[in-house]
Amino acid sequence: MRHEIVSVKRCSSYDRAAVQEAVDAGFALCGGIESFVKPGQRVLVKLNLLMKRKPEQATTTHPEIARAIVCALQRIGAVPILADSPGGPYTKGMLDGIYETCGIKEVSRETGCLLNDDFSTSTRYLSSGVAARQLDVIGILDKVDAVISVGKLKTHGLTTMTGCVKNLYGAIPGTTKVEYHARYQDVGLFSDMLLDICACVRPCFSILDAVVGMEGEGPSGGRARKIGAIIGGHNPHAVDAAGARLIGLEARQVTTLEAALRRNALPSFDLAGDPIEELIIRDFDIPMGLRRGSWVRMMNHLPQAFRPRPVFTHHRCDGCGVCRRSCPAKAIHMNENNRPVVDIKACIRCYCCQELCPKTDIAVRRNPIFRLLK
Ligand code: SF4
Numbered sequence: 010m011r012h013e014i015v016s017v018k019r020c021s022s023y024d025r026a027a028v029q030e031a032v033d034a035g036f037a038l039c040g041g042i043e044s045f046v047k048p049g050q051r052v053l054v055k056l057n058l059l060m061k062r063k064p065e066q067a068t069t070t071h072p073e074i075a076r077a078i079v080c081a082l083q084r085i086g087a088v089p090i091l092a093d094s095p096g097g098p099y100t101k102g103m104l105d106g107i108y109e110t111c112g113i114k115e116v117s118r119e120t121g122c123l124l125n126d127d128f129s130t131s132t133r134y135l136s137s138g139v140a141a142r143q144l145d146v147i148g149i150l151d152k153v154d155a156v157i158s159v160g161k162l163k164t165h166g167l168t169t170m171t172g173c174v175k176n177l178y179g180a181i182p183g184t185t186k187v188e189y190h191a192r193y194q195d196v197g198l199f200s201d202m203l204l205d206i207c208a209c210v211r212p213c214f215s216i217l218d219a220v221v222g223m224e225g226e227g228p229s230g231g232r233a234r235k236i237g238a239i240i241g242g243h244n245p246h247a248v249d250a251a252g253a254r255l256i257g258l259e260a261r262q263v264t265t266l267e268a269a270l271r272r273n274a275l276p277s278f279d280l281a282g283d284p285i286e287e288l289i290i291r292d293f294d295i296p297m298g299l300r301r302g303s304w305v306r307m308m309n310h311l312p313q314a315f316r317p318r319p320v321f322t323h324h325r326c327d328g329c330g331v332c333r334r335s336c337p338a339k340a341i342h343m344n345e346n347n348r349p350v351v352d353i354k355a356c357i358r359c360y361c362c363q364e365l366c367p368k369t370d371i372a373v374r375r376n377p378i379f380r381l382l383k
């Protein structure tokens with residue numbers, strides 16, 4: 010495995026010029042954009058567009074990051090296509106609203122870059138997959154020459170952190186993700202499946218939007234937290250490892266990085282650019298206050314009954330039913346007041362409900378016994 014360079018560039022706001030400068034510098038530090046994309050190539054820029062949220066809510070890749078990558082690609086004569094497949098149906102109607110609210114349509118209008126409107130799917134076979142030997146993926150992947158994974162640095166109830174590897178779960182079409190959650194219930198197996206997707210998609214470059222991230226109940230119910238950096242590199246695991254360091258996590262605390270370590274997929278790397286020590290956030294609030302790798306591993310091996318559970322507060326809930334429809338275990342029903350109730354015995358702790366609730370009404374809480382042991 011080759012020794013990697015990961016660029017870390019300070020970027021304290023989404024000011025257009027500052028973001029462009031940091032993104033360009035990141036590409037340059039890693040050998041230049043032309044070292045991995047050629048003029049005329051169609052490049053899928055895989056954003057994290059988890060749900061219909063405004064950029065300032067820090068749930069989705071910021072449009073200024075998308076714009077800077079688009080401009081860099083267009084400058085060398087490549088053809089960028091902005092895309093994602095969030096939870097819910099993978100349809101034009103669904104994506105249209107998300108592109109608009111997340112500020113991505115405006116990027117397309119102003120730069121002329123394409124928004125993915127190909128909603129076909131395709132099947133890939135992975136002879137060396139560890140968890141998955143066959144994957145259904147979004148069809149646009151077969152129609153591009155290269156992929157850039159553009160993650161958002163956030164906490165995540167299942168994997169501890171989401172970055173550029175977890176971002177590629179969006180290569181799985183819409184509601185098929187629900188099936189995969191049901192199939193890969195163990196978090197270790199699920200993380201192995203994420204690494205299989207990453208190996209299948211093979212992003213040529215990965216960029217982590219860590220200008221403003223999300224702490225607490227991520228990836229959608231937490232708080233926006235300024236971090237002030239953009240990270241980039243050829244190897245998505247190395248980029249995520251640098252991102253984890255930025256928010257005070259060790260690689261083994263993030264389940265995708267733990268899987269990468271186990272599978273010898275995390276290369277050695279040098280950091281280039283600005284000194285990461287000056288950017289590390291030492292009190293970043295990660296889910297359930299878990300700050301030690303042993304805790305994460307232990308939690309993931311506990312029987313379901315003891316593992317952190319989704320809690321529905323009904324404070325902001327409007328009864329939309331997204332949680333019920335996205336529950337792979339069919340563990341949620343609506344009560345007589347049209348509010349969700351979870352059958353905790355049937356719950357497989359995938360946290361899809363928390364991730365997709367538009368009202369951030371669902372929290373993930375540890376078993377009371379373990380809360381005492383914090
Ligand atoms: S997704 Fe959220 S707002 Fe919608 S029914 Fe479930 S808890 Fe309520």
Ligand code: SF4
Binds near residue numbers: 337
């Ligand atoms: S209730 Fe939530 S966490 Fe439990 S299985 Fe359903 S979607 Fe997953």
